[in-house]
Amino acid sequence: MAFSPDGRRLASAGSDKTVRLWDATTGQSVGQGPLGGYDERMLSVAFSPDGARIASGSADKTIRLWDAETLREVGVLRGHEAAVTSVAFGPNSLHLVSGGADGTVRVWDASRWQPMLGHDDAVNLAQFSTDGDRIASSSDDKTVRWWDAATGRRPARA
Numbered sequence: 673m674a675f676s677p678d679g680r681r682l683a684s685a686g687s688d689k690t691v692r693l694w695d696a697t698t699g700q701s702v703g704q705g706p707l708g709g710y711d712e713r714m715l716s717v718a719f720s721p722d723g724a725r726i727a728s729g730s731a732d733k734t735i736r737l738w739d740a741e742t743l744r745e746v747g748v749l750r751g752h753e754a755a756v757t758s759v760a761f762g763p764n765s766l767h768l769v770s771g772g773a774d775g776t777v778r779v780w781d782a783s784r785w786q787p788m789l790g791h792d793d794a795v796n797l798a799q800f801s802t803d804g805d806r807i808a809s810s811s812d813d814k815t816v817r818w819w820d821a822a823t824g825r826r827p828a829r830a
Contacts, residue, residue, distance in 0.1 A: 676740070677723045685714030691728045693743065703743045710736070716758050720765040727768050729756030735770055735780070749780055754794070758809075762800040762821065769807050769821075771795030777809045779821065790817055790826060 673684045681702060682694040690706030691714060712731035719726055719740065726738040735749040735756055754773035761768050768780040773794040793812035800807055800821065807819045819826055 674718050674726075676719045677721055681719075681740075683717045683719060683726055683728075685717040685728055687713040689713060689730075691717055691726065691738070693726075707736075707738055707743060707745070710734070712755075715755055716770075718759045718761055718768075720761040721763055722765040724765065725761070727759045727761065729759045729770055729772075731755040733772075735759055735768070737768075751778055752776065757795060758797045758799075760799045763802060763804040767800070767804070767821070769798045769800055771798035771809055771811075775811065775813075777807065777819065779807070779824065790819075791815065 673682055675682055680696055682696045684692050689710040690708050692706045693702040695702055710730045710732055714728055714730050716729035724740055726740050727735055729735050733752045736745055737747040739746050752772035752774050756770050756772050758771035759768060766781060770778050775791040775793055775795060777795055777798045791811035791813050796810050798807060798809040805821055807821050810816045
């Protein structure tokens with residue numbers, strides 16, 4: 673689940689293959705119904721810091737981007753070779769980081785994606801630092817790693 677930046681809405685992702693939006697005050701569903709399009713269960717969801725987009729990751733290896741106002745799908749990102757277990761926006765709302773069961777961490781923008789390889793097992797969580805300069809990831813390989821968000825490289829000193 674993820675709260676919108678203003679705290680008024682909550683997005684939930686689940687095994688019913690959908691993302692649902694909720695009014696965080698009343699608990700009532702928002703919009704015309706669930707955001708769909710997945711072939712398999714949902715594993716992650718995030719709001720952009722500006723509140724304009726929602727990203728969702730699935731066991732079907734895709735990330736879908738939604739307009740948070742109209743609730744229309746605005747894009748599908750493909751590149752993971754296994755389930756997308758984590759999605760998070762950078763503080764500028766222009767970049768998205770994802771982690772997958774394929775052991776990769778990827779940074780996405782409007783035109784490309786950049787894999788950051790380095791885990792030996794599934795990535796459980798990937799997240800931007802508050803300043804957007806670094807990315808941290810954790811894995812079933814029992815490691816936590818961090819990366820330079822601009823270059824995709826791990827720092828010389830850990």
